[in-house]
Amino acid sequence: METETRSHRRKWRTIRLLIFTSILAIGALGALIFSFFIYIKILGPPPLAIPQSTLYYANDGSVIGESNSGEKRYWVTLDDISPSAINAAIAIEDRTFYNHSGFDFKRIVGAVVANIKSMNKVQGASTITQQYARNLFLTMDKTWKRKISEAFYTIRLEGNYSKDEILEGYLNTINFGHGAYGIEAASQFYFGKNAKDLTIAEGAMLMGIPKGPGIYSPMINYEKAKNRQLLILKSMQETKAITTQIAKEAAEEKLVFTGVHPHHRADSAPYFYDVVKKELLNTVGLDERVIALGGLKVFTTLDPRQQEIAEKVMHETFSTDSDIQVGFAAMDPKTGFVTALIGGRDYDESPFNRATQAVRQPGSTIKPLLYYAALERGFTPSTLIRSEPTTFKLEGNSEYTPHNFNNHYANREVTMAQALAVSDNVYAVKTHLFLGERVLVDTVKKFGINSKMSAVPSLALGTSGVKVVEILNAYSMLANGGKKVEPIFIQKVVDYRGKVIYEVEQKEEQILKPEHAFIMSQMMTGMFDSKLNGYASVTGASIANQMSRVYAGKSGSTKSDSWMAGFTPGLAAVVWTGYDQGKEITLTTDKLYAKNMWIRFMERSIKGQPDKLHTFRPPAGVTAVPIDPSNGKLATNMCPVFRLTYFEKGTEPAEACTEHLLTGPN
Numbered sequence: 001m002e003t004e005t006r007s008h009r010r011k012w013r014t015i016r017l018l019i020f021t022s023i024l025a026i027g028a029l030g031a032l033i034f035s036f037f038i039y040i041k042i043l044g045p046p047p048l049a050i051p052q053s054t055l056y057y058a059n060d061g062s063v064i065g066e067s068n069s070g071e072k073r074y075w076v077t078l079d080d081i082s083p084s085a086i087n088a089a090i091a092i093e094d095r096t097f098y099n100h101s102g103f104d105f106k107r108i109v110g111a112v113v114a115n116i117k118s119m120n121k122v123q124g125a126s127t128i129t130q131q132y133a134r135n136l137f138l139t140m141d142k143t144w145k146r147k148i149s150e151a152f153y154t155i156r157l158e159g160n161y162s163k164d165e166i167l168e169g170y171l172n173t174i175n176f177g178h179g180a181y182g183i184e185a186a187s188q189f190y191f192g193k194n195a196k197d198l199t200i201a202e203g204a205m206l207m208g209i210p211k212g213p214g215i216y217s218p219m220i221n222y223e224k225a226k227n228r229q230l231l232i233l234k235s236m237q238e239t240k241a242i243t244t245q246i247a248k249e250a251a252e253e254k255l256v257f258t259g260v261h262p263h264h265r266a267d268s269a270p271y272f273y274d275v276v277k278k279e280l281l282n283t284v285g286l287d288e289r290v291i292a293l294g295g296l297k298v299f300t301t302l303d304p305r306q307q308e309i310a311e312k313v314m315h316e317t318f319s320t321d322s323d324i325q326v327g328f329a330a331m332d333p334k335t336g337f338v339t340a341l342i343g344g345r346d347y348d349e350s351p352f353n354r355a356t357q358a359v360r361q362p363g364s365t366i367k368p369l370l371y372y373a374a375l376e377r378g379f380t381p382s383t384l385i386r387s388e389p390t391t392f393k394l395e396g397n398s399e400y401t402p403h404n405f406n407n408h409y410a411n412r413e414v415t416m417a418q419a420l421a422v423s424d425n426v427y428a429v430k431t432h433l434f435l436g437e438r439v440l441v442d443t444v445k446k447f448g449i450n451s452k453m454s455a456v457p458s459l460a461l462g463t464s465g466v467k468v469v470e471i472l473n474a475y476s477m478l479a480n481g482g483k484k485v486e487p488i489f490i491q492k493v494v495d496y497r498g499k500v501i502y503e504v505e506q507k508e509e510q511i512l513k514p515e516h517a518f519i520m521s522q523m524m525t526g527m528f529d530s531k532l533n534g535y536a537s538v539t540g541a542s543i544a545n546q547m548s549r550v551y552a553g554k555s556g557s558t559k560s561d562s563w564m565a566g567f568t569p570g571l572a573a574v575v576w577t578g579y580d581q582g583k584e585i586t587l588t589t590d591k592l593y594a595k596n597m598w599i600r601f602m603e604r605s606i607k608g609q610p611d612k613l614h615t616f617r618p619p620a621g622v623t624a625v626p627i628d629p630s631n632g633k634l635a636t637n638m639c640p641v642f643r644l645t646y647f648e649k650g651t652e653p654a655e656a657c658t659e660h661l662l663t664g665p666n
Helices: 002-043 083-093 105-118 128-137 144-160 163-173 183-191 200-207 222-238 244-252 270-284 288-293 304-317 363-376 416-422 425-435 437-446 457-461 468-479 514-528 588-606
Strands: 054-057 063-067 297-300 325-331 338-342 384-387 412-415 490-494 500-503 552-557 561-568 571-578 622-627 643-648
Touching (some): 063 270, 083 163, 083 222, 128 144, 128 163, 222 244, 270 338, 325 468, 363 416, 363 437, 363 468, 363 514, 416 425, 425 457, 437 457, 468 514, 468 571, 514 552, 514 622, 552 588
Antiparallel strands (some): 325 338, 325 571, 384 412, 552 561, 622 643
16 A cells, blocks of 8 residues: 555656656746747848839939849839739749748648659648748759758747738849849739739739749749749649639730830930939939939939930031030029030940039130120120220230131120120220129039039130030029029939838028029020121121020130030020041131030920910010110111110110111111
């Protein structure tokens, strides 16, 4: 009896020990699992950044360029993916996706049994989450280390992201072959459409490819691709995603494959494209890898129509036998948005951008800025200065003698309006020296020109170099009534998740006096008006017959530079032509390229647009009076010619012209 009691006690002692040990083991396991999940949370969500193609958009939403590493990747949200493609993915890859926590243990057991029976790997059990983890972080080798890492990343994904986020990521990273990664790139390549527009048949065809892109691509083996599509349609029936009838119709649908990737390097605006990439670095503050592979959407200011017009008129205007180069830019004066840009005649031969990088002497295109400064200091369009050969005595006993074109001088007093129209150099230098040489240096800065200026007498004739975009900026300020602008190439940048990471801010700031800006613009229309002919012809006479509306403009020339710049209130454009090495321009045809390209661009770009966008409207502080161009006085009925001229109210001439009282009008 005693022996039996001792045995009974030992038995219960053993049971209690086992229970205690089990509790300890379960507790330790629980603590281990709890610690593991705490560790997962401390690690935080794994980064999902993978290489994505960056796309560049014009102002009409069309794609003008792309940067990638040879793999086409365009991230789209679930809302931008056809539900049929989503259902196809779930049906064939992971039917319990929304119910498991990253692993489908029932499928794992089933796969193991099937593989053992066949003595081969005939069935896989990877969930969508596991496949996404593999796509994101891991190599495709089949080692145990890789499988453990895959499981670890799977848990991290499930512990930190929603099911929809994981599914979205999976559909955006799987390989569809032919360099297409993700559903959007695949949809574009195979069917030439967006992923949101895929039909049931197309979605089922696409989702059959990732199992083996080299085997199930319809571009490689249509029969195998078709059989896989039918399998997926059957799976979609089984998951109740579609009916039997819809599956039958989808199976019979004839599919048309394009086999073309839609985007590539910008062919139409390569110089503009380069500027945008520099702006992403310098203005937006992104690094080169993010720019190239960050899946960005870069919304630029380029107007495809204007760019096409600019390139077409360049090819029409320039002789193929000439080596002369060109720099061109156009801008919306109200916003500063650069709408078209050409940095040279052939990007492949020379990517050097002559519109944004080259610093060249502007010649007489600087004069409107000088005369604006004069308006601020009491000059008017009727201010008279004598035009005659003049040698200026400077400090240190030096001399400076400017010359008019072809040595044509009035040898009398001329108005500022006429001096600008015929581009009188003597008038400009006298004005410059009267105001003080520092005045023009300071004034050009107000107009957004940052190139260094030398405070010398010849500055009035444009001897200090500037860039094409700087002259464009300055003239745009005259066009918009004196508001601050600067050349803008990027409107907005959006990351691959759709978050806006940069958007241009525009604050209206009045820099110039509106009345003076308008008066200056009106004086600049004079270069096309034969009423201002006199001792010399107006400088725009050669292209005036091509004009269908009023333009303000100014040409400029040096021995090695030829310019034409001008605007309406709705569009400004600048053309520079010359040789890269500063060779003298000697041929007459070479000297006409800038003007002809400018007027052809302006006329074609504005055609069909509302007149109100390009009509000059005077501010309240100015008044228009008829002026005799030869003397700047109020014109009478006896004057042979008069021109309606604008003045700031209170500064218009009070004296009437009396020179033609005896002779009368011609």
